[in-house]
Amino acid sequence: MYSRVYVEITNICNKSCSFCPGHEREPRRMTAEQFSAVADRLTGYTKYMYYHLMGEPLTHPELPDFIRIAGKKGFKSVITTNGTLLGRVGDALIDAGVYKVNISVHSFEGESGEEYSDYINTCLDFADKASGAGVLVILRLWNSGHDGGRNADIVRMMRARFADGEWKMVSNGARIRHRLHLEYGDRFTWPDMGAEDGGENVFCYGLSDHFSILCDGAVVPCCLDRNGEMSLGNIFEDELDTILNSERARNIAEGFKCHTAREELCRRCGYARRFKTT
Secondary structure (H helix, E strand, O other): OOOEEEEOOEOOOOOOOOOOOOOOOOOOEOOHHHHHHHHHHHOOOOOEEEOOOOOOHHHOOOHHHHHHHHHHOOOEEEEEEOOOOHHHHHHHHHHHOOOEEEEEOOOOOOOOHHHHHHHHHHHHHHHHHHHHOOOEEEEEEEEEOOOOOHHHHHHHHHHHHOOOOOOEEEOOEEEEEOOEEEEEEEOOOOOOOOOOOOOOOOOOOEOOOEEEEOOOOEEEOOOOOOOOOOOOEEOOOOOHHHHHOOHHHHHHHHHHHOOOOOOHHHHOOOOHHHHOOO
């Protein structure tokens, strides 16, 4: 059983953030029929479906329906969003039964003045309502050292909005109140075949803790394979057990157990290099 599986329901995004490299694939969305088929094939593999890899899941017009489909099949739905569309579809997510929403409130680049305040307040409005309704909400600031001082402004807005919260500080953020948390993180370099080879001494939980499915059905080892460079097969064409036990998949997984990158893309992953043993 995997702790989670990333299901990219769309690779279309409404922003172009500097920390995101984008992708080189054709714009695409999963249909409800395709999503239901993916959910059926994932039964027994995980209980948690994360609705992203590339793309902004809230741009998908059928997202609330997908959450309901997943719920009926026994899955808990986790959304990671830039937050810009929460004012439009946030209530629908709550009503559909979303389990957890990660809001990347560091997606404020290019915002200023009233536009900036409106964006943050939209995120906080949703966080307040959703957490009050039992949804787990994480307010992410995954941009340490790259915020230009604006993280402090955002935290002040949070503290003003949730002045009656616990604000219990932890190593990577704070518990604001029940089911509402602030989380800090560092910016990292996405893997890229054009990047410098950083060596084979890396580690990743791909294929041991999780794997990902792109919106065209390609199964890839981790949530950072934005272009499907390491496609192991297609969930719409092959049995998932066959895909995950293929020679390539087993080779990748065994390599990570030894902190060894068996794939060129993994040797060029800034995130995986965080876990070098020497």
